[in-house]
Amino acid sequence: xxxxxxxxxxxxxxxxxxxxxxLKASDSIKIRSMNPGVKTGPCGGLARVAQPAVLKxxxxxTVTWEETIYHPGRYEFYFSQSGDSNFTLLKTVxxxxxxxxxxxxxxxxxxxxxxxCDDCTLQMIxxxxxxxxxxxxxxxxxxxxxxxxxxxxPTPAPSHTDPNCP
Amino acid sequence: MRRWIIYxxxxxxxxxxxxxxxGGFEVLESVGRVSAQCLQKLRTSQKLNGSFDPxxxxxxxxxxxxxxxxxKGVGHQTQQDQQCADIAxxxxxxxxxxxxxxxTSQQEIFAEPADLVEGGSYNRDEISCMNTQITxxxxxVVQAEGSRLVDxxxxxxxxxxxxxxx
Numbered sequence: 001x002x003x004x005x006x007x008x009x010x011x012x013x014x015x016x017x018x019x020x021x022x023l024k025a026s027d028s029i030k031i032r033s034m035n036p037g038v039k040t041g042p043c044g045g046l047a048r049v050a051q052p053a054v055l056k057x058x059x060x061x062t063v064t065w066e067e068t069i070y071h072p073g074r075y076e077f078y079f080s081q082s083g084d085s086n087f088t089l090l091k092t093v094x095x096x097x098x099x100x101x102x103x104x105x106x107x108x109x110x111x112x113x114x115x116x117c118d119d120c121t122l123q124m125i126x127x128x129x130x131x132x133x134x135x136x137x138x139x140x141x142x143x144x145x146x147x148x149x150x151x152x153x154p155t156p157a158p159s160h161t162d163p164n165c166p
Numbered sequence: 167m168r169r170w171i172i173y174x175x176x177x178x179x180x181x182x183x184x185x186x187x188x189g190g191f192e193v194l195e196s197v198g199r200v201s202a203q204c205l206q207k208l209r210t211s212q213k214l215n216g217s218f219d220p221x222x223x224x225x226x227x228x229x230x231x232x233x234x235x236x237x238k239g240v241g242h243q244t245q246q247d248q249q250c251a252d253i254a255x256x257x258x259x260x261x262x263x264x265x266x267x268x269x270t271s272q273q274e275i276f277a278e279p280a281d282l283v284e285g286g287s288y289n290r291d292e293i294s295c296m297n298t299q300i301t302x303x304x305x306x307v308v309q310a311e312g313s314r315l316v317d318x319x320x321x322x323x324x325x326x327x328x329x330x331x332x
Contacts, residue, residue: 020236020273020287020288034278035281035287036281036287037236037281037286037287037288037290039292039311041206068273068276068277068287069236069268069270069273069288076201076202076203078203087203089201089203092201101272102272102273103276125202125203127202128234130232130234130244130264130266131232131264131294132305133296133298133301133304133305133306134230134232134294134296134305134306134309135202135205135305136232136234136292136294136311137202165200165201165203165204165207165208
């Protein structure tokens with residue numbers, strides 16, 4: 001093995017920047033658009049879907065998405081109870097270096113808040129950090145309804161989950 | 167043996183250069199702790215963490231722009247140079263620009279036709295400009311995004327001036 005090549009590979013990996021990304025549709029994820037390059041938040045001004053997914057409050061859902069152009073950074077998943085506002089962070093998934101052919105397929109599970117809502121939104125933000133001091137985003141949204149389970153009173157979703165945010 | 171010594175020296179020099187030139191690992195860790203929604207809040211908040219001198223807005227050296235170029239055949243290289251734009255009411259303004267090239271030849275295989283026309287997801291430039299002197303959590307909070315350098319830079323300068331008056 002040529003050690004010079006290995007050395008060169010290691011040092012170029014850090015600067016490779018080959019994000020476009022989008023949620024993939026499923027029974028529990030009704031996406032607003034297939035457009036992988038929505039640049040304006042929270043959901044690109046796209047209309048809600050006519051038939052949102054109906055789930056139970058507190059359900060765990062599997063979310064799949066694909067990245068059609070690789071960017072260093074991470075994916076953040078948020079939940080809004082109403083009106084595409086007051087989003088709360090559910091999960092962050094880092095995006096490591098990936099030089100395999102696109103599109104790249106991803107999957108994770110999310111625990112939905114134990115709240116009942118008719119126009120709730122699941123939002124995915126791809127945070128691109130080619131320049132860590134000036135990150136840029138892509139947005140993808142899915143619509144859902146959460147129904148209360150039995151007589152258990154729903155608990156409000158946390159209004160704020162980022163301890164570093166003023 | 168001599169080869170390994172050379173590798174070790176090169177590695178050490180690179181680590182030192184990284185820490186000196188990028189602010190070290192702290193920058194990335196810091197960015198990782200601020201969510202996208204939080205950053206949006208910081209960028210649109212009426213109150214910055216302390217006021218700043220409006221003169222900061224008038225010096226072109228305080229601005230930096232990133233261009234993400236999604237085009238067929240542009241390769242995957244990153245370039246740094248200085249580019250000038252004629253800003254209304256200001257005149258010719260030259261700023262540091264980093265261009266991240268994303269060759270979208272592969273995306274043609276699965277892209278929708280709308281993604282490939284000029285301005286589509288895989289045939290466009292995404293510009294992001296920032297004032298490097300006004301930061302929170304080490305991230306630029308005075309910035310703007312657009313599709314043309316001249317417009318985006320102008321929006322950033324106007325944004326800076328507006329924030330300085332708050």
